[in-house]
Amino acid sequence: MLDIKNLHVAVGGKEILKGLTLSLQPGQVHAIMGPNGSGKSTLSYVLAGRAGYDITEGSITYNGEDLSALKPEERAAKGVFLAMQYPVEIPGVTTMTFLKTALNAQRRARGEPDLDAIGVLKLVRAKAKTLNVSEEMLKRPLNVGFSGGEKKRLEILQMAVFEPKLAILDETDSGLDIDALRLVAEGVNALRDPSRAMLVITHYQRLLDYIVPDRIHVLAGGRIVAEGGKELALELEAKGYEHIVKVPA
């Protein structure tokens, strides 16, 4: 489903990713772990198509298509979803309005008819319950004044509503206490599906206690330096990154 080959990415002329290769199949959950500054967020942004992240070499193929040729909103319509580390506040736009606008924009791009307000409301309500997203939250402006936990829950709610094919979770655990983490992880696990692939990006192993990955890639210095099964996370936790990561000079 997702094939990243020898990916080099520069931000502001500085090379951050230096030849990353990764392959992800439907139904799989892969984790990307790595220390600060290893290029984790760059990877998530380049997959989502943020401006300013320039691919200087290599390729990203998504369902046989060159992903880098698509605009961010086209990628979203084709099922690429990025749960952001720092969800953005948009004052004055209620969460519900945002969900409806985004959902219908994606549907329109796929040639599906718009869902009316009631249809969207029903859909969102059903999914909101399990994630403990209150009706009141849906009426508030998007992410404005939300706690860290609320923001992350809302990201997962959006994932549930949009039903992406490829979900990238960028440091979804950051800033969460253990209860909030568990709630978010349960939400993610509920969305595991044979047709859906997930890329879980994290610094710490603890998220992977709850979202158990099929495979772990360790990212350092812009490259995958180690790969393995879920036990690799425990090894990292016990010995630290320095032990495993021998950053090439």
Added chain:
Amino acid sequence: MTGITALGLPEARRNEAAALFRARGVPHRRIEDWKYSDLKSALGEGGIGAAVAQWQILHQPDGVELFDLTQSNPPEWVLANFARTTANTMSAASLALSKGGVALRVPKGVCITNPLKLDFTAAGHVRALLVLEDGASLTLVEGVGPGHFRNVGFEFVLGEASVLEHVRVSPDAGEAVLVEEMSVRIGAGGQYRAHFAAFGSKLSRMEVEITLAGAGAQAHLSGVALLDGKRHSDVTTHVIHAVGNTHSTQLFKHVAGGNSRAVYQGKVTVAQGANGSDSNQSAKALLLGENAEADLKPELEIFADDVKCAHGAAVGDLDAESLFYLRARGIPEAEARGLLLHAFLEDAVAEISNTDQRELVRTELLTALKAMA
């Protein structure tokens, strides 16, 4: 002729200033910028006259160079910096009519800890120039002496990474009409901190135009006005972010009692392309007298999108709840009001870096507050 003309300073510029003033005449309330300060009517028949006001150095610390503008053979730094702009009406008048004034310089890299004390006295027009070369630093204490009508044209040139703290205290000047126009140009990394304390007069106006001309330049303005009787005080500022990554703050607190009038007009301009400009402006006034008036006009003029600019303004009375709280703790009303007034003004006073000067302004305010109570 003597004075500025004798200096060999460009005659043309002086003529230009005279022509500009002749064309515009004495500002009055129908002129937008002078809406709240009718200079023409305050001056009456006498007009602006042609007298020459005096300057006086009370303390000249070592390292500060001085040039008397009535003397001949001005040094290069005077020629290069004197009378750079003439666009301001009253500044043009001071340039056209003053026969002298003072020029001061702190040479490159010289840091002076003792404050320089400069007073303007007597009636008429006078010019001043202060140049801080790159890396220099100084505290300037400006005194406002008596005089029926005085018009001071003051230019500041701040070099790269220079630091000037300017404290100006304008005591209650009764029936005097006092105007001063300052123009400040700040180079990259330079910093200008100014505090203006005003007790007003028949008409007092302090006008300052600041150009943040180099990246990293900063201007921090603060001021208080405490007015009683029929006093008037007008602070008019214009901060121009000519280039990006410049920073300005303004904090003005005015108290108007009796029949007085406190005016603040502050304009912040961010030039096109001056991205990364950061400006904050706050002006608050308290009205104590039934017939007092406060006028606030905080203005933003923004031509760049990547900026952080905000302003706030408020007029009101002392907070009734705070007053009640203090009285409930046994503090008599008059004293409680005094405390709250002092607290209101204190924010702005706290902006003065120089400890001695801060204490001085504080004392002046306390004395005036007691007199008003």
Added chain:
Amino acid sequence: MSIAVETKQQVAEIGEKYKYGFVTDIEMDMAPRGLSEDTVHFISAKKGEPEWMLEWRLGAFKRWLTMKEPNWARVHYPKIDYQASYYYAAPKNTPLKQSLDEVDPKLLETYKKLGIPLHEQMALAGVAVDAVFDSVSVATTFKDKLNEAGVIFCPISEAIRDHPDLVKKYLGTVVPVTDNFFATLNAAVFSDGTFVYVPKGVRCPMELSTYFRINASETGQFERTLIIADEGSYVSYLEGCTAPKRDENQLHAAVVELIALDNAEIKYSTVQNWYPGDENGLGGIFNFVTKRGDCRGKKSKISWTQVETGSAITWKYPSCILRGDESVGEFYSIAIANNYQQADTGTKMIHLGANTRSRIISKGISAGKAQNTYRGLVSVYGKAKNARNYTQCDSLLIGGECGAHTVPYIESRNPTARIEHEATTSKIAEDQLFYCLQRGIPQDEAVSLIVNGFCREVLQQLPMEFAVEAQKLVGISLEGSVG
């Protein structure tokens, strides 16, 4: 009233105008060029006005000759030749188009986005409208309902003939004949407008609207509106100028006067989308409008809401004179300036009475090479004990070549008054835009969404039908502004 019904009714009006009004208007075009006493006589005669009205106009005209065009606003435009025929020749002599095929497709695209039905599109584009829209019954029902309530809602020319006492009593009492250059000009030559009188204790049973009447009749360059809400009454009035016109610069100098007596309330909403000129700044309306409300009675309330997206130049300060004790004034504004548009708009809140309150919420959006200025005055007079004002003024810049300016005047002469003003300047953050894109929302739609969020407090003040249209308009007027 549902949109459909309203639309039908409006289209009916257009139909009527066409049948009875337009031919005459074309004759009017033959009137002498330029502006003189003769022109004033001509208009007055055309309207069949009584002598007192003619005198009033002539007085204004004499005064106008001595006045100078104001130049304090931050707007620049070529000198207007007041002797050119085009500015009185109110009804444009553009021949009616026979079908939509003759209309600029770009214009039609805009209408489509606005969700305006095809029939309306035809009307807006100046296509001949035939009897299909003859919904006289609808109009009659509408009139009956108002008559029943005693509400007078008619063209001002009709009111001058049929209700002279009311007009004499109130006309020019809020915006005096001598008020300003453009208002005085209007007093001399106004050609049409609306008159509303809501009697004591009556709550007007429906929103009154001149949705696109002005455009349809094309006499709107100098319209004059007078609304009187008698004691204890309520009226909500909507004014829409949503018809773009393909024209040279054209002067629009309207005057609106509102009078609220004791315990009365007037809510006045405007969606202004006059032709703003093209993307190079060519053409567009010069919109110099004087709007003022007088809270004459105690506990009266006047609320202005405006969405200004059109015009090449906007010069407009809907104001409130808070004369009655405990009266309330409100001003909610969205002003969008794109391309080469220039907007200088805001309000005046004049607190004269005790315990008067005012609230100002202004949202200015600048894009392209536009200049957008908020200019507002809050003035508290000596007798306005306990007056309160709150002002929030936010500017949003899109791109680095536009300007956003804020010029508030705050004057207080009463120690018990409290005035608060806050202003901020921001831009659409790149991360906000990216967040929307990532969730599948295309760029223009994302900009529209974010800007609508920015304007929310004001949009909420609009009646529902208008709010929907205004939201779309916000999006359309900013299309392509983020590169």
